[in-house]
Amino acid sequence: MEERDVTKEGMSFIREIDEFCGYNRRWLVKLEGEPTDPRYGWLPRERPIGKYIEYGVINLDKPPGPTSHEVVAWVKRMFGVQRAGHGGTLEPHTP
Amino acid sequence: MGRGYPKVTGVLPVALQRMTRVVGSVMHSSKEYVCVMQLHRPVSEERLREVLSEFTGRIYQRPPVRSSVKRSLRVKVVHEIELLEYTGRYALLRIASEAGTYMRKLCWDVGLVLGVGAHMRELRRTRTGPFTEDRGLVRLQDVAEALYRFREEGKDDLLRKVVLPGEFSICHLPKVVVRDTAVESLIHGAPLAVPGIVMLHEGIKPGDTVAVLTLKGELVALATAEMSSEQVISERRGIAFRLRRVVMEPGLYPRTWKRREQKA
Known part of the structure; x- marks a missing residue:
């Protein structure tokens, strides 16, 4: 059976985060070859679905009509979660 | 409600549960x-x-x-x-x-x-900030469909497309990757010292906000730099970052303080 290299997969995920917004500063390595133990935590894409949602974000297209605030309230209800927040309201008068 | 601004649409990143804690860093971006x-x-x-x-x-x-x-x-x-x-x-x-x-x-x-x-x-x-129209923008209907498929058919494939790992929302910040053994103590409020650091972006200056990640890429916390990137590389000890906002829950990584030997 082929062993997975979680450390390598983690590194490639970190690179993917940088690439998501074209962040191109160089990485400086302090500890060469430090591994991560696959028994702890998860590669972010492999979190069990409940955890995946708990640590998730949605790039949502706000529809016309409801305010940003209302849209977030809908999302909360749809997922049945207590907490959700948006990245900046689209209306100046909404708190 | 909202009738004064009916024709306002577009990119509205919504963070769920734990990721709500980092939404400010996205909110205050361009x-x-x-x-x-x-x-x-x-x-x-x-x-x-x-x-x-x-x-x-x-x-x-x-x-x-x-x-x-x-x-x-x-x-x-x-x-x-x-x-x-x-x-x-x-x-x-x-x-x-x-x-x-x-x-x-x-x-x-x-x-x-x-x-x-x-x-x-x-x-x-x-x-x-990092979220644009052409990188996986989803409509409310897409979210509803994905949830329906998950709840009615038990398939989470669509849900995993509609929801992104929250780590993407901090892509515009400089990042610091820490050892497995440092994670749990950070979550309990300890500052990040030099020996816990595996790698970091260059150009970090004291006072900068950074994202602290595990080697798997999981977001642990947002932190403020006490040292520059260059100092972290040259120093052997000392506090390099102070945590500001812890995102990750405790209990996922092993405790390494007090008892040094702890068999899993």
């Missing part, structure tokens, strides 16, 4: 809009371009009467205004600006300077 401005009387395109160019760079803006912040005069940076189309009555604009710049106000003020009056007809946000 925005890009496409906006329809209606002029109350026509002006020449040349004149319009002239006035629009006066509204780029540092501008003064007093928040609208109905707003959630204190109405004192604020300086905002408008990076760019591009006139995409102009009919003499409607102007289609692409605007890139700092967070908290009011587009409705900008249109109004452009109208004042032009002397003919103007107002915002429609607004679409095309970018919020």
Whole structure:
């Protein structure tokens, strides 16, 4: 059976985060070859679905009509979660 | 509710549960809009371009009467205004600006300077920090469908497409990757010392906000730098970062303090 290299997969995920917004500063390595133990935590894409949602974000297209605030309230209800927040309201008068 | 601003659409990143804690760093990042401005009387395109160019760079803006912040005069940076189309009555604009710049106000003020009056007809946000229209923008219907498929058919494939790992929302921050053995103590409030650091982005200066990640890429916390990147590389000890906002829950990584030997 082929062993997975979680450390390598983690590194490639970190690179993917940088690439998501074209962040191109160089990485400086302090500890060469430090591994991560696959028994702890998860590669972010492999979190069990409940955890995946708990640590998730949605790039949502706000529809016309409801305010940003209302849209977030809908999302909360749809997922049945207590907490959700948006990245900046689209209306100046909404708190 | 919201009838005053019916035609406002676009990129609205929504963080769920634990990721709500980092939403501020996305909220205070730059925005890009496409906006329809209606002029109350026509002006020449040349004149319009002239006035629009006066509204780029540092501008003064007093928040609208109905707003959630204190109405004192604020300086905002408008990076760019591009006139995409102009009919003499409607102007289609692409605007890139700092967070908290009011587009409705900008249109109004452009109208004042032009002397003919103007107002915002429609607004679409095309970018919020790292999130753009062309990188996996989803509609509410997509979310509803994905949840339905998961709840009714037990398949989470769509849900995993509609929801992104929250780590993507901090992509614009400098990052620090820590050893497995440092994670749990950070979550319990310990500062990040040099020996716990595996790698980090160059160019970090004391006072900068950084994202702390595990070697798997999981976001542990947001932190403030006490040392520069170069110092972290050259020093052997000392506190390099102080945690500001812990995102990760405790209990996922082993405790390594007090008892040094702990078999899993």
